[in-house]
Amino acid sequence: MKFRVERDVLADAVAWAARSLPVRPSVPVLAGLLIQASDEGLVLSTFDYETSARATLTDAQVSDEGQALVSGRLLADICRSLPAKPVEMVLEGPRVSLTCGSARFSLQTMPVEDxxxxxxxxxxxxxxxxxxxxxxxxxxxxxxxxxxxxxxxTGVRIEIEGSSISLLATDRFRLSHRELDWSPRTPDETVAALVPAKVLGDTAKSLTAGGEVTIALSASGSGEGIIGFEGVGPGGVRRTTTRLLDGEFPKVRNLFPSEHLTTAKVDKADLIDSVKRVALVAERNTAVQLAFTDGQLTLDAGSGEEAQASESIHAEIDGDHLVTGFNPQFLLDGLTAIDESVVELAFTQASKPVVMSGAAGESGQDPAFRYLLMPRRLLS
Known part of the structure; x- marks a missing residue:
């Protein structure tokens, strides 16, 4: 095996493939990154029996075909530190030689057959x-x-129905729901999958170099329980698969109420800043209180002889006045995830969850993203 490739392209592909390597692999070879060089280019792969990653580099100049298995994390660290010059890698017996400018490394290989x-x-x-x-x-x-x-x-439920995808996630204290359009291969197909949230988040973020991501879901046959994603990265195609999570995702859609008795529209930036300030005096696992009255939202935290904070901001209130409280970090997480500059907080009553979304505005369309948050008990 012998090939030559640009440093930036190699470093990016190695880092992408190695990102899902297990910290404590069950067997040593699962810490490896498989390098395969052929006349079609260079392929870098990792697999831990749960998640696989495969990066293809079509611009690599392959002199001799072959394959080698080396420590993925070590190779990623080395590539990240190399000078901005072409990299040459050669398989020499039981070791791989890596040369970049005047820098030279020799890496021990692991048995490819294992x-x-x-x-x-x-x-x-x-x-x-x-x-x-x-x-x-x-x-x-x-x-x-x-x-x-x-x-x-710990998963995100992906529900595909025709040209629409729904993404749902919950940790029992909050619930997120995101809708988006896509182009299905079969227009009337309906399918669902529960995908590990960390893998899904890392994969989606890493496949933005190209215009589209292909989603491949196996619901039957020998590949049951697998979802794959394919997109374009620097140097070529990137592909990842992961096993779906077992178990029944809770039926959470009916948690979103069909009507609300109180709604409040608030400037998102103002509310975020206020929550951050007031939460400075909130003790661990205590709520920040929110009081909704005519034209005003008042935030309070702290009690008794401890530090206290209070702040009021403008709000458009429609409906009954109410006082409730939330985990400040969970509240900030939801606010930060909303795109719109004005957020709407909708309540049925103070003891029930709030539904947070971007204000609908003049279009009146339903928001693509909704965040439901359970209230916390307020200290007396």
């Missing part, structure tokens, strides 16, 4: 603009759980 075969990419289900998909996923994963003891809640 490395698992990457899963095949399922048949394409459809395509979606890459920037829109990345943004929608970033909004949806805001509410995904991080407790591995509840694995179902």
């Amino acid at each position: 490395y698992p075969s990457l899963p095949a990419m399922p048949a394409a289900t459809g395509t979606v603009p890459s920037d829109q998909f990345a943004h929608a996923v970033a909004q949806a994963v805001t509410a995904a759980g991080r407790d591995d003891m509840l694995p179902v809640l």
Whole structure:
């Protein structure tokens, strides 16, 4: 194996492929990055039996075909530190030699025959603009759980129905719902999948170099339980697959109420700044109080002999006055995920969840992103 490739292209592809490597692999070879050089170009792959990544570099100049398995994290660290010159890699017996300018590294290889075969990419289900998909996923994963003891809640449920995709995530205390359009291969197809939120977020963010992302979902047959994503990265095509999460995602759609008794429209930047300031005196796991009255939203935190804070901002209130409270970080997470400059907070009553979204404005269209947040008990 012998090839030559530009440093920036190689470093980016190696970092992308190595990003999902396990920190503590069950067997040593799963910490490896597989390098395959052929007349079609260079392919860099990783796989830990759950998530696979494959980057193809068509501009690599391959002199000798071959393959080698080396430590993925070490190679990523090395490539990141190399000077801005072409990189040459050569397989020399049990070691790989890497040369870039006057820098030279020699890496020990691992047995390629012990490395698992990457899963095949399922048949394409459809395509979606890459920037829109990345943004929608970033909004949806805001509410995904991080407790591995509840694995179902660490995923994002993707629901595909015709030309629409719904992304849903919840950690029991909040719920995110994002809708976006896409181009399905089968117009009337209806399918759902529960995808690990971290993998989905990292993948969507990393595939924005090209115009579109292809989503490939296998719902039956030998590839059951796998979803794949394909897009364009620097130097060529990038492809990743991951196993779907097992278990039944909670039926959360009915948590969004059909009507509201109180709504408030507030400038998003003002509210974010106020929450950050007032929350400075909020003790751990205590709520920031929100009081909605005529034309005003008052935020309070702290109690008793401890530090206290209070601040009022303008708000357009429609409906009954109410007082409620929320986890300040969860509140900020939802506000930050909303695109619009004016947010709408909709309530049925103080003890029930708030539904946060961008203000509809003159168009009157339903918001593409909604964030539901459970209230917290206020200290007396």
